[in-house]
Amino acid sequence: MEEHKVSSKILLIGGPTGVGKSHIALDVALRINGEIISADSMQFYREINIGTDKVPVHMREKVAHHLIDHISLKDSFDVHSFVNEALLHVRKILQAGKVPLIVGGSGLYLRILMKGIFPMPEVEAGKQAEVRRYLGEQGLCGLYSLLKKTDPEAAGRIHEKDRKRITRALEVYILTGKNISFWQRQKSENPLAKTGKPVYFILTRNKEVMYNRINRRVDYMFDSGWIDEVEKLKEEGYADMLVYKAPIGYAEILDFLAGRYNLEELKEIVKKKTRRFAKKQLTWFRKEDGKWIEIENEQETADMIMREFMKFDGEGV
RNA sequence: GCCGGGGUAGCUCAGUGGUAGAGCGCAGCCCUGAAAAGGCUGGCGUAGACAGUUCGAUUCUGUCCCCCGGCA
Numbered sequence: 001m002e003e004h005k006v007s008s009k010i011l012l013i014g015g016p017t018g019v020g021k022s023h024i025a026l027d028v029a030l031r032i033n034g035e036i037i038s039a040d041s042m043q044f045y046r047e048i049n050i051g052t053d054k055v056p057v058h059m060r061e062k063v064a065h066h067l068i069d070h071i072s073l074k075d076s077f078d079v080h081s082f083v084n085e086a087l088l089h090v091r092k093i094l095q096a097g098k099v100p101l102i103v104g105g106s107g108l109y110l111r112i113l114m115k116g117i118f119p120m121p122e123v124e125a126g127k128q129a130e131v132r133r134y135l136g137e138q139g140l141c142g143l144y145s146l147l148k149k150t151d152p153e154a155a156g157r158i159h160e161k162d163r164k165r166i167t168r169a170l171e172v173y174i175l176t177g178k179n180i181s182f183w184q185r186q187k188s189e190n191p192l193a194k195t196g197k198p199v200y201f202i203l204t205r206n207k208e209v210m211y212n213r214i215n216r217r218v219d220y221m222f223d224s225g226w227i228d229e230v231e232k233l234k235e236e237g238y239a240d241m242l243v244y245k246a247p248i249g250y251a252e253i254l255d256f257l258a259g260r261y262n263l264e265e266l267k268e269i270v271k272k273k274t275r276r277f278a279k280k281q282l283t284w285f286r287k288e289d290g291k292w293i294e295i296e297n298e299q300e301t302a303d304m305i306m307r308e309f310m311k312f313d314g315e316g317v
Numbered sequence: 318g319c320c321g322g323g324g325u326a327g328c329u330c331a332g333u334g335g336u337a338g339a340g341c342g343c344a345g346c347c348c349u350g351a352a353a354a355g356g357c358u359g360g361c362g363u364a365g366a367c368a369g370u371u372c373g374a375u376u377c378u379g380u381c382c383c384c385c386g387g388c389a
Contacts, residue, residue: 017353042353052353080350108352117349132351158348164355165348172350184349248353272342277353283346 008094008196011309013103014039014110014290015203016281017274018214020298022055024203025103026063027302032309035064035093037086039104039113042247043068044077047233050226051249053217073241076125082109083117083190090195100196107284114198114288116188123175131174135167146170151179199312200290201305204282211275218249218271222263227253248273 011034015021029036038044042052046069055065066089071077086102086109093100102113135143143166148155150173158165172180192198205213230253233242242250249270256266291308295301 040353041351076351078350079352083350106352108349112349115349120350128350159356162348162356164351168350180349188349244354245351246354250353273353276343279344281353284348284352287348 007097007099009099009309009312010090010094010192010196010198011099011101011305012039012110012114012198012200012290013101013203013305014107014200014285014288015105016210016278016285017053017105018217018278019203019205019210019295020213020301021103021105021203022059024295024298024302024305025101026059027298028305028309029063029099029101031302031306032099033097034099034101035066035089037089037093037100037102038065038067039082039086039102039106039109040068041082041104041106041109042245043104044071045069045073045245045247046071047073047238048229048242048247048250050221050224050229051247051253053221073238073245079109079112080117083112086113087190087192087195090192094196105281107281107288110200111288113192114200116191118184118186119189120172120183121176128171128175131171132167135170140166143167143170151181153181154179197312199309200288201308202285202288202290202292203295203301204285204292205295210278214274214278215271218267218274221249222267227256230254231257248277 011028011032013021013025013028025036028034036055038055040052042048043054044067045052048054055068059065060068067082067085070085090100090102102110104110140161140163143163144155144160147158147166147169151169154169158169160166169180172178172183176183204210226249230242230250233239233250234254234257239254242254252266252269252273255261256263261269293301293304
């Protein structure tokens with residue numbers, strides 16, 4: 001308790017792809033003696049680089065960045081693992097007397113870090129895979145009626161066509177003997193608030209500016225050898241994993257390599273998907289209770305975050 | 318110049334004698350253990366222009382304009 005008085009503030013920075021989170025976070029981290037924890041569901045993977053707009057090494061040399069390149073595409077990873085690992089880093093950084101900055105665009109990860117995730121008994125990975133495989137073979141209609149029977153509450157919340165959520169709910173029921181609604185009613189565990197005092201900023205830009213930045217960034221990725229990266233991954237046998245994990249652009253480049261479309265079409269598709277992704281992120285972040293900042297100038301934004309963060313004493317933002 | 322095909326939503330196109338749809342785009346939204354994933358919702362547009370037939374034309378007829386293919 002006492003040691004939290006000194007400093008237990010945790011800075012969170014979220015926002016859509018391409019707004020400039022990484023640079024601003026680095027700037028702030030340098031000034032407040034911070035370390036960065038990535039909340040980006042794709043920068044975790046060490047095999048994919050160019051297309052994830054990964055924080056470059058020269059930036060990582062200035063400030064420690066955690067949860068980047070720490071797993072392989074072959075590993076399975078999810079929100080639950082993220083929360084555990086992120087909290088581990090948060091504690092370590094606080095203990096070292098530094099400030100943790102959690103930065104990324106994966107809204108779910110940030111939300112769960114703030115609000116916690118419901119507890120569920122650990123299940124054997126092999127058994128889970130088996131159940132998933134079984135459910136994957138069933139017809140959607142049947143799955144949904146099974147859900148209605150075993151968990152009417154969840155069935156009311158989940159759309160009948162949302163196969164992923166229906167499968168997850170049923171998987172929990174089969175593996176634990178209790179339906180997902182039961183587990184979701186249990187009190188959440190691992191809230192970030194137990195570890196420190198989080199301050200949450202959400203960075204945006206004017207939409208037109210944002211879309212222009214995305215278009216330019218995609219062109220730059222292609223100029224930087226993105227296609228070669230994918231070709232090499234394909235040779236190394238990662239094609240299936242790229243499709244499965246679905247980082248934007250990778251599956252599309254595989255299609256391009258297979259002759260499905262030309263370079264110009266490929267670039268257009270990737271830009272379109274990225275723009276749509278940014279829009280989806282915006283929708284997600286609108287619901288979060290962080291402080292919104294529309295970036296006009298990165299320096300000013302960093303200054304503003306600094307000021308607000310220093311002022312912050314644990315109540316509100 | 319002649320012959321044929323076509324001009325309908327931002328794009329590609331469907332369809333109907335009673336003033337129009339579908340995909341994509343775009344916009345909005347949902348989301349708690351695969352999340353850069355998964356799902357839902359949203360279409361009044363001078364129907365190329367003008368004239369005619371008709372109670373009524375985007376749909377039929379004529380003229381003109383434009384696009385595409387073939388022949389000269």
